[in-house]
Amino acid sequence: MSTLIARAKTVAFQGEAGAYANLAAKEAIPHAEFIGKPTFEAALEAVRQGETDLAFVPVENSVYGRIADVHQLVRHFGRAVKGFVPDKGGRDLFILGEHFHRVRHQLLGVKGAKLEDVKTVYSQAPALGQVRKVVKELGLVEKQWYDTAGSARHVAELGDPTCAAVASSLAGEIYGLDILKADIEDASNNMTRFLIVGGEPEDPPNDGSAVITTFLFGVRNIPAALYKALGGFATNGVNMTKLESYQLGGSFNATEFYADIEGHPDSRNVRLALEELSFFSSRVIMLGIYPAHPYRNEMP
Numbered sequence: 001m002s003t004l005i006a007r008a009k010t011v012a013f014q015g016e017a018g019a020y021a022n023l024a025a026k027e028a029i030p031h032a033e034f035i036g037k038p039t040f041e042a043a044l045e046a047v048r049q050g051e052t053d054l055a056f057v058p059v060e061n062s063v064y065g066r067i068a069d070v071h072q073l074v075r076h077f078g079r080a081v082k083g084f085v086p087d088k089g090g091r092d093l094f095i096l097g098e099h100f101h102r103v104r105h106q107l108l109g110v111k112g113a114k115l116e117d118v119k120t121v122y123s124q125a126p127a128l129g130q131v132r133k134v135v136k137e138l139g140l141v142e143k144q145w146y147d148t149a150g151s152a153r154h155v156a157e158l159g160d161p162t163c164a165a166v167a168s169s170l171a172g173e174i175y176g177l178d179i180l181k182a183d184i185e186d187a188s189n190n191m192t193r194f195l196i197v198g199g200e201p202e203d204p205p206n207d208g209s210a211v212i213t214t215f216l217f218g219v220r221n222i223p224a225a226l227y228k229a230l231g232g233f234a235t236n237g238v239n240m241t242k243l244e245s246y247q248l249g250g251s252f253n254a255t256e257f258y259a260d261i262e263g264h265p266d267s268r269n270v271r272l273a274l275e276e277l278s279f280f281s282s283r284v285i286m287l288g289i290y291p292a293h294p295y296r297n298e299m300p
Contacts, residue, residue, distance in 0.1 A: 002096050002202045002290070008032050008053035012046035013144045014039060017148035018171030020127075024194050025056040038146065041068050047199050048092060055093075055197040060242075061103070062191045067272040069118035069246060070195075071258065075216060077197070078287040094148040095214055095288025097196035105131050105166050105185045106144035107151050108177040113161035115180045122151035123166035131166055134184040139276065140164075152177055190297070195288075203289040206266040210292035212241075213265055215274075226257070232276025233261065236269040258287075265289060 011032045013021035025034055035052055037043040044051040059074070061064045105127060109118060121128070121140040127148050128135065135142060145151035145165075152171040155163050164180060165171075170181055204211055219225040233240050242260035251284040265286075273285040278284050 002204065003200050004096055004200070004202045005029060005054065005196060006031075007218045008198075010035055010052040010054070012043040012051040012052040012055045014043045014057065015147035015157050016149040016153060018152065018168055018174045019147055019194065020101065020103055021056055021058060021166055021194065022149070023168055024099055024192070027101060028056070028097070028099040028194070028196065029054070040067075040073060044073060044128055044197060045091060047197060050199075053198065054096070057197065058101075058126070058192050060082075060193050061126060061130060062189060063185065064126045066244060067126060072193070072246075074287060075246065075256070078216065078285040089202050092199060093197050094199070095195050096198045096202055097289055098212065099194045099196065100293050100294045101192050101194060103130065103185060103192050104169070104183050105190075105191055106169050106172055106179045107134065107164050107181040107184050108155065108172045108175075109164045109180045110159055110161055111176065111178055113164070113178065113180060116162050118164045118180065119162040121164050121166060122154055124148050124151065125232065127166045130190055133186050134181065141256060149174070162221040165209055196287045196290075201286075202286070204264070204291055206264040210262070210296070211289060212260055212292045213263060213270065213289050214258070214260050214287040216256055216258055216283075216285040216287060217277055219280065220282065223293045226255075229277050229280040232273040235276075236244050236273040238263055238270055238273045262292070282292065 011025050011029055012035050013025050014037055015021055016036050022034055040057050043055045046240040047055045057070050059070050060065045120143055122143045122145045124147055125144050128142050148167040149171040151165040152167040152175045155165040156177055157176040219229050240259055244258040246256045
């Protein structure tokens, strides 16, 4: 755990008490106080404004895929690699760590409700995307809500036995709901990866420990541009675990990529790969250098 994470007193997350981000943040940073925010952007803005020390946001789920809203926001993190100039306005957020959380979804209803009476289900879009099999099996009508725990509170307020929420067991306890069907996620290894975000970078030492390096880079939309930019990672034996693309400025003429690699930039092979990337890229922005979570060793 980094010094900044260890010293953190307050952490912002998106959602209400009992949200999965709330649960996961308690696992990762148990010593802190947790403050719910209505949106991912508001959670990150709390760090920018000095309201909280850290933010805790989901970036991808093993069933649902990437959390698109967060991926758009992380594009405005980071610091420019030597030789490149960051965007105007500065980039004042940095990834300090990651956390993997096993997500167990519960179908929650009001006290006394019966599973066969449920017609409508409320939850956040990513959560609904992780329970498609049960929703289809029960023939439920989906209603998207801003937050899983918020959907549980909404169902409790409705008091309607035909309405249910997909949320955590903690949310059920908080809002006085019954579990109508337990552990309804489509996959038994349903995992969400969260990023721990702070207002200043804190790079771990290059001491041989497992490290993840996350960065953005841009290439022009010309033949073999991406192939050339990534060639150095292959030739230097650097494992790239994630690659996402974005179109810039609503145009198809240039593309930006988000990447996770295994290794520290001060390691010789990673340094050489990044140097080659810089040669073929229009810009390189370092989003974070942080310890790899132990779950990576358990991945199938």
